[in-house]
Amino acid sequence: MRVDHYQYLVDRGWRRSGSLYYKPDLLRSCCPHYTIRLKASEFKPKKDQRQAINRWNDFVLGPEYKRKAATLCPQTREQVETAFHLLAFAKFCREKRRLRGRFDLSLAVHKSEYDKISRPKDERTDKPVEPAHKFEVNLEGDSFTKEKYEVFLKYQLEVHKDPASRWKEAAFKRFLCTGIDRKILKIGGKTLKLGSYHQCYRVDGKLVAVAVLDLLPHAVSSVYLFYDPEYQHWDLGKVSVLRETALALEAGYEYYYMGFYIHSCIKMRYKARFTPTYMLDPESYEWNLFDDDYRQKLDKRKYVSPAHDSKDGSEVAPRQKFDDEQDLEFDEAASDEEDAEIPEGSLFDYAIPGVLTKNEVERLDLNHWRLVVRNALIELEDLRGWEEWKIDDPGSIKGIAAELIAATGPKLLQNSALVLF
Secondary structure, three states: OOHHHHHHHHOOOOEEEOOEEEOOOOOOOOOOOEEEEEEHHHOOOOHHHHHHHHHHHHHHHHHHHHHHHHHHOOEOOOOOOOEOOOOOHHHHHHHHHHHOOOOOHHHHHHOOEOOOOOOOEEOOOOEEOOOOOOEEEEEEEOOOOHHHHHHHHHHHHHOOOOOHHHOOHHHHHHHHOOOOOOEEEEEOOEEEEEEEEEEEEEEOOEEEEEEEEEEEOOEEEEEEEEEOHHHHHHOHHHHHHHHHHHHHHHHOOOEEEEEEEOOOOHHHHHHHHOOOEEEEOOOOOOEEEOOHHHHHHHHHOOOOOHHHHHHHOOOOOOOOOOOOOOOOOOOOOOOOOHHHHOOOOOHHHOOOOOOOOHHHHHOOOOOOOEEEEOOEEEEHHHOOOOOOOOOOOOOOHHHHHHHHHHHHOHHHHOOOEEOOO
16 A cells, blocks of 8 residues: 555545545544544643653653752753753743743653753762663664564453453554555655654663554554553653654654544544544534534534535434444454445445445446556556456455445556456
């Protein structure tokens, strides 16, 4: 999967789980999945979010370090690394008053990183002042290690109460270590990493958390976060969102995608608290501010499309009641009867929101889409029987190709080829 293709798919309501890419049918789903994102430059952290990162920084630095560092290197409350001992006292006071109450996201998330904190020398001991803990953050490829797996397994067993049998090493690799190929681009003097990565948090050399991220052309996309349950009380979920938003802001990715938002799931309501967030319209693929009006609509009915509402003024009625207690953290393991659950007939019979109609696909040039045959590329129109096949016949290659393009969008016709298994 190319990173630009995946960016395009995400912006059409797709997500991935390992190497499985899927798009929910929001109209028929018991719990519609909406794509939600945050524009990093507009982010305004709330009090509890600021408190989470400040509590973490205080834990890492420790009171002894803060006391000694303040004595040896005077500083403002917000800027640990900036010394003011060369400023006149009056100017220092004016600056402190000006900064009081302000919150700088970049300064906050890097405040306790070991390679960024100042360690002034204590003249009495002739040694640098050290923090209580050595906190390091490293962005590395999404490769498998025993260390990551052990933290993940501990997290699943203790936090999600999963049975150990569900998460063998192979399942972990399939879920979180089979992402998008990585590459590095040089754009305008900046280095942009693209692909799937693990952002690893270490305290005193011990791995305590891993944020699984997809770095896309204009977005940092959160896939999953797991951590050592011993650190559960530090609100690492909030800390990671702040860090990943800062990554989007600092590296020029622009947006932070928080995965799917399910309004009926209490566990997912936290995503909408990182404001201002925008929701992807499942029909028009436009981004709309998730404000109180939008929230009230979702309180009343599960499926909401602002484009649909404004087009004809009608509202799509909900099909069944919410279930606030359902655990939607993971898809369930594949059933042996999975094939029996696939609806009969053509995809075009179901009018799934955001999926192209039969008429729209007929206007596309499927004839010159390529097919891989014995390590060679041929155009679909060169297949025997291509002209006779119908695009609404799911048993034909034309029907398969038409359904795939209808679901993924016409851009996939460019720079891709069809492989049949």
